[in-house]
Every structure is written in structure tokens, then in C-alpha cells.
Amino acid sequence: MENFQAVKYLESLLGKTLRIHTTDARLFVGTFKCTDNDRNIILSTTHEYRYPAITEHEPANLTREDDYTATGVVKADMTSRYIGLVVVPGHYITKIELDEYSEKKNGNSQAQQA
Template sequence: MPPASITRLKGLLRRLLRVSTIDGRVFLGTFVGTDDSLNVILISTEEFVINQGEGPTGRFVGQVMIPWRLVVAVEAQGSDADSDNDALYT
């Protein structure tokens, strides 16, 4: 039986995630996995830059690997019946 953390991570596969990074960018894409370093891998991804005093500017970036050391928060769209909070890491 895999640990609960692995089961929860597998439950996020193919779900839309919003990943915020330390440099103020936000990535919105479909979660397809991680690697040994826990870097987040997204496909069909859009990148948004949040500018002070301006609206966010975005662009399509496709497939991305976001280094875990840059991640500030990860949120999943919608909610699971067994989850009381969509925020995974803050």
C-alpha cells in the first residue's frame, strides 16, 4: 500500500494546477508528474506575470518543468470529496 502522500499526488494527475513561483509568475496547466527532485511538470500551460499596478500578462508556454525550489504555492482546480482544501503547498 503506497503512502497517503503518493496516493494524493497520483490523484492530481491530469488535473488543472495553478503553480505560483518566487519571482511572481503563475503557471496554469495540466499536471502530468514530477521527477526525482520533485520538480513539477505541466502540459498545455499558460504563464502569467503579475505586474504591480497593471493587469496580469500571459502567454502560452506548452510543456514546462518548474523547479520545486522556486514554488511558493500549488493549487488544484475544483475539490475532491476527500479533500477539505485545494491548496496543496503554501
């Protein structure tokens, strides 16, 4: 991808909801505001999610039927907190996802208002 194409793609992500995974197993979900050459990312209206401690999802602790999906995958409730504006350092980022679900949801609510 050439430089101008990369810039255009990043510009198309401005204002969209991103899910950023970090090396310490946290997940940040917020609105993409900007980035820099060091891959640092600034998100606004951000929520931070943490996976439960290992002991919280051992099989002995998952006795309710609704803790398992049809495929046998264990569902775990993540703890979260609102942190607002945040800079996620680029060297801690392991994965970035575009949260298309919230984009569709926002698009549907805007279409209903029109």
C-alpha cells in the same frame, strides 16, 4: 501522511489543472503530468501569467470605476502567454493550488456531452 498515502494523493492529481506560484511572482496554470523527489513539477498545456509592473497599478493609473472591487481590492490584469510543456523547478515553487473551477467546468461540459 505515510508514503503510500502521499503517492495515492499525487496519483489523484494526475491530469488535473494546477496553479503553481513561483518566487519570481509568476503563475503557471497547466495540466499536472508528473513530479520527482526534488519537487520539480511537469505541466502540459501551460499558460504563464505575470503580474503587471509596480508602476502599472499605482493609484494614479487606476481611475476607472471597474478597477476596484466592492471590498476595495485592486484588480490588475495579468499578462499571459502559452508555453505548452514546462518543468517548474521545485526550489522556485512557493505555492501550489488545485484549480477546482476548471475541473467543475470540464465536468459540466463532459456531462452535457453524455
